[in-house]
Amino acid sequence: MPVLTSPTVPDAPRATGPARPGGTRGRWPLRDYPGVLWMVLAVATTLVHPFVPDSRWLMVHLVLLGALTHSIMVWSTHFTQALLKTAPGLDDRRQQNRRLILLLVGTTTILVGVPTAQWWVTATGAALVTAAVVWHGVQLFRRLRSALPGRFRVTVRYYLAAAVCLPVGVALGATLALGLDDATHGRILLAHITVNILGWVGLTVTGTLLTLWPTMLRTPIGPEAERRARQALPGLAGAIALLVTGALADLRWVTVAALSLYALALAWWASAVLAPARTARPREFAPASVGLSLVWWLAGIVVVLVRLSTTQTWAEFTDGFGPTTAILVVGFAAQLLAGALSYLVPSVLGGGKTVVRAGQTWFDRWGTARLVLINAGLLLCLLPAPSIVRVILSVLVVLALAAFVPLMLAGIRAAVRAKKEVETARARGERPAGAAPTLGTPAGKPDRMPSVWSGGQLVAAVSALVLAVSIGVALDPPAAGLGLSGDASREPVVAPTGATTTVQVAAVDMRFEPARIEVPRGDRLVVELTNTDPATVHDLQMLGERTPRLAPGESATLDLGVVGEPAQGWCTIVGHRQMGMVLDVVVTGDDQVSLAAEDLTGHDTEGNDTDGPASMHLDPQTPVTDPVDPALPPVTTKAGTTHQRTLRATEEELEVAPGITQLRWTFNGRVPGPTLRGKVGDVFEITLVNDGTMGHSIDFHAGALAPDEPMRTIPPGESLVYTFTAQRAGIWMYHCSTMPMTSHISAGMHGAVIIDPPEGLPPVDQEYLLVQSEVHLSPATDHAEAPAAEVDAVAAASDRPSFVTFNGIANQYDEHVLDVVVGDRVRLWVLDAGPNRSTSFHVVGGQFDTVYAEGAWRLGGPEAPAEDAGAQTLGLMAAQGGFVELTFPEAGSYPFVSHAMADAERGAHGVIRVTTRTDD
Numbered sequence: 001m002p003v004l005t006s007p008t009v010p011d012a013p014r015a016t017g018p019a020r021p022g023g024t025r026g027r028w029p030l031r032d033y034p035g036v037l038w039m040v041l042a043v044a045t046t047l048v049h050p051f052v053p054d055s056r057w058l059m060v061h062l063v064l065l066g067a068l069t070h071s072i073m074v075w076s077t078h079f080t081q082a083l084l085k086t087a088p089g090l091d092d093r094r095q096q097n098r099r100l101i102l103l104l105v106g107t108t109t110i111l112v113g114v115p116t117a118q119w120w121v122t123a124t125g126a127a128l129v130t131a132a133v134v135w136h137g138v139q140l141f142r143r144l145r146s147a148l149p150g151r152f153r154v155t156v157r158y159y160l161a162a163a164v165c166l167p168v169g170v171a172l173g174a175t176l177a178l179g180l181d182d183a184t185h186g187r188i189l190l191a192h193i194t195v196n197i198l199g200w201v202g203l204t205v206t207g208t209l210l211t212l213w214p215t216m217l218r219t220p221i222g223p224e225a226e227r228r229a230r231q232a233l234p235g236l237a238g239a240i241a242l243l244v245t246g247a248l249a250d251l252r253w254v255t256v257a258a259l260s261l262y263a264l265a266l267a268w269w270a271s272a273v274l275a276p277a278r279t280a281r282p283r284e285f286a287p288a289s290v291g292l293s294l295v296w297w298l299a300g301i302v303v304v305l306v307r308l309s310t311t312q313t314w315a316e317f318t319d320g321f322g323p324t325t326a327i328l329v330v331g332f333a334a335q336l337l338a339g340a341l342s343y344l345v346p347s348v349l350g351g352g353k354t355v356v357r358a359g360q361t362w363f364d365r366w367g368t369a370r371l372v373l374i375n376a377g378l379l380l381c382l383l384p385a386p387s388i389v390r391v392i393l394s395v396l397v398v399l400a401l402a403a404f405v406p407l408m409l410a411g412i413r414a415a416v417r418a419k420k421e422v423e424t425a426r427a428r429g430e431r432p433a434g435a436a437p438t439l440g441t442p443a444g445k446p447d448r449m450p451s452v453w454s455g456g457q458l459v460a461a462v463s464a465l466v467l468a469v470s471i472g473v474a475l476d477p478p479a480a481g482l483g484l485s486g487d488a489s490r491e492p493v494v495a496p497t498g499a500t501t502t503v504q505v506a507a508v509d510m511r512f513e514p515a516r517i518e519v520p521r522g523d524r525l526v527v528e529l530t531n532t533d534p535a536t537v538h539d540l541q542m543l544g545e546r547t548p549r550l551a552p553g554e555s556a557t558l559d560l561g562v563v564g565e566p567a568q569g570w571c572t573i574v575g576h577r578q579m580g581m582v583l584d585v586v587v588t589g590d591d592q593v594s595l596a597a598e599d600l601t602g603h604d605t606e607g608n609d610t611d612g613p614a615s616m617h618l619d620p621q622t623p624v625t626d627p628v629d630p631a632l633p634p635v636t637t638k639a640g641t642t643h644q645r646t647l648r649a650t651e652e653e654l655e656v657a658p659g660i661t662q663l664r665w666t667f668n669g670r671v672p673g674p675t676l677r678g679k680v681g682d683v684f685e686i687t688l689v690n691d692g693t694m695g696h697s698i699d700f701h702a703g704a705l706a707p708d709e710p711m712r713t714i715p716p717g718e719s720l721v722y723t724f725t726a727q728r729a730g731i732w733m734y735h736c737s738t739m740p741m742t743s744h745i746s747a748g749m750h751g752a753v754i755i756d757p758p759e760g761l762p763p764v765d766q767e768y769l770l771v772q773s774e775v776h777l778s779p780a781t782d783h784a785e786a787p788a789a790e791v792d793a794v795a796a797a798s799d800r801p802s803f804v805t806f807n808g809i810a811n812q813y814d815e816h817v818l819d820v821v822v823g824d825r826v827r828l829w830v831l832d833a834g835p836n837r838s839t840s841f842h843v844v845g846g847q848f849d850t851v852y853a854e855g856a857w858r859l860g861g862p863e864a865p866a867e868d869a870g871a872q873t874l875g876l877m878a879a880q881g882g883f884v885e886l887t888f889p890e891a892g893s894y895p896f897v898s899h900a901m902a903d904a905e906r907g908a909h910g911v912i913r914v915t916t917r918t919d920d
Contacts, residue, residue, distance in 0.1 A: 810907025
């Protein structure tokens, strides 16, 4: 069999046909930018992962589902066209753009659906991704059917087999998002990894490298490469199918045999395809990065094979899967992507050797340092080391990977500039600068780029790694076994009492019952968890221990050992912790607060944003004992009326959520304060009396006057008179303006002034007022049994609310609903009192035909009635207000929420109950 020389093969992948409509030369936004965007988001998520829910899942899927899947769609189409030379119009750029947009939307939807635990969103995204990949596969098949016989058609067959895999993997991933017991989760996780990593990514890689690998090395393709690639494909595809079948059927020995078969088929493929590396060592960043990624790929397969062979249960297989994920995502996928794009992007820009060199120079910059930091740093991270050492090393690895993005952008700019210079020189009949004659270049010996390897960069990278390890050890010597003599590191932090505290805990409806456990200091704590939720599985992780995932009705025991410090546990199912499934352990016998797992920055010891100590600890069975009536009486006075009112600043223990109270600072003993209503031209004489224990003040947004005197802070026992004339219609906020204002407003010192126009508003059947505000509980008030405490000033200043409420009490209108009759016209006034957060008011199932905000009719109204138009939300910033009007066409329960959904889940929601009118 004749040896193929490199001038033959490199031209094939680079040939793209006409630039329009099906060509790929030059810049192409939907080809070039989405992959970069996903990579940037992955890096950003990695750097801020302690503050992002489900950050590990996001990091993995931003790389694999986002960047890598996009690149596979783009470049497998590119190579198919280059190898088959099909007609350009068969699958033009417009068609490819539509597929890429579909993939982009589907990927984004999945990345939103899984962390937010909205399965229907996840399923929608999975369907969109599946549609995009199936469409991609159909187009590849059409190209293969229409092409003339030729070499390397097996590459396209690899792509077709890969396209079959991803829809299966996406469906399995969506199934994982349902929440499964440990055994089922482990089996489906293995099947999911198999079809995605070994199938979608692996088959694409093996098919592409048949021609791309020797092209990158600028060497001939081995004589056996194509034949062995054809022979390996059935083994690889069959092993994937067998592995998935074994995993789903719970046949562990089948999965081990199938993975072994995959490794053997891969070795047979590699024996010929990768042979050029023995004679032509990688001189540039691209082949070096791709080669090292293949080493990590093999390592990942071996690790999974070892885990399958040595673990006894599927739960044990999935536990501690983090190192394997790091190998596959960072070592294999991220390096593969950077290496392949470093070669492909300069090539497809076109323009000849001069242009390619101009771009390639940037892609090779700091190549040695980047490769050493990524690979040696990842290896050190996988070894036993103190956590702080791994953190510092991880940052170095991420920065080395992230450097590819600015270098790629700079390389593209350099290539574009060089291309313009070449075109200008040719137009003048000149030889482009740097373009030497190539007639004497021997066949198979194209000009080489300068070697990427640098001894100075190697020394710098190794020094950086040594410094990182040294800093980590210096910051935490005990974790490295330093600074302690004898067995001091093993000394208990508390003396055991010899007693055992056993607590029964139930998991139901996104909460633990009880949500708070008290245990004497030094006792051994045993938690007996039972899943009483009929709908889904739950588990409990605390102090490094975790129960299995429990199906409805199942139980498990968690032995936490001797407890000396407060702790917090949670359900590890994706999204459940964010929905409030946390369990606090409070140690009695000392002065520790109930949430030791949280510090003043609002992050627990795991680095997760708790967003307030009690934001989700609510029992839906606990009633609201003193609800606030939201109904508004109509205005009965004439314009020009003088309203005299006394507002007393007091401190009252009031409900802020079902079963939870806080020492509130109030106007007239309620939150919000009294609603003042009048018309334009009315005069308001308000006497503020300070009956509290600290200074207070009042600020009426409905009045326009110098604030110096009427808004001054008065001490306890004093009073002032605040007089203003209402000159403009709208809903206006009033509040205490004493500093810190965040604390005074959050504590309850706010209310509404509604000013109607002189002629009044159109009559309605029902009129309600909803004032949204935030509650900031101190740690001492995070449960119903705790005594009421004042507002947490630190949480208020840093915008970490425990609850977001309508009219001062979270969830109150879920129980005490707003009653309406079918056909009634309803006006809902909304004021965002803050102090910090905006709102997007929405009635589920309703549509607004009238929207009035901040003094202006946005939709409808007496001067511009809405005709076949509507609105879905009323968006308000802090201290803004307005109203909406709507009618309800049929009976039912219509939830109303702040569509800033995190705040709705903190309590900013309620229900409008619509009934059918009955005749008296």
